């Protein structure tokens with residue numbers, strides 16, 4: 001089974017993905033985590049993306065598509081992937097569908113975590129204090145939310161038209177959101 005966790009930054013996608021990994025043995029494919037790892041390792045791709053990420057903008061589609069493609073065999077072996085923070089543009093969504101189709105696979109569910117943007121700012125302010133991610137600072141976070149609304153939210157009809165979209169309340173406790181996700185996945 002392949003699942004996309006969909007929602008703005010700091011909606012709780014990563015938290016829920018990690019729980020699903022622990023409980024279901026799938027793998028989490030977070031392009032944000034992959035890019036941060038590339039920066040930490042001093043990889044060339046990380047150098048190219050760091051300034052864009054620190055400014056809160058999206059990195060080029062071809063970079064994240066290539067990062068995901070490298071992991072698809074591993075995902076297949078694990079019985080499926082939880083895509084977290086990917087796709088973020090229509091070009092990425094179309095590329096993902098093509099890459100999966102070539103493997104005889106597909107996206108089964110897209111779960112949108114619906115959240116209140118004002119409360120997200122509070123959440124991310126706390127994450128910034130705890131983890132110190134440069135792009136969690138409040139000014140950059142506003143840019144990231146704008147990128148989500150302009151470039152990523154328009155993907156919702158793409159998955160809605162495919163009959164794959166489930167919308168759940170992302171503002172509840174971690175346990176409440178987990179229960180709603182489990183109800184969709186069965």
Ligand code: AMP
Pocket residue numbers: 009010031032033035052053054056057058059060061064084085086087088089092135144
């Ligand atoms: P995230 O951890 O998912 O919030 O991602 C952190 C940052 O990495 C984003 O603000 C973007 O700069 C970059 N990034 C992560 N995933 C993508 C993606 N699918 N497309 C473009 N940029 C991405």
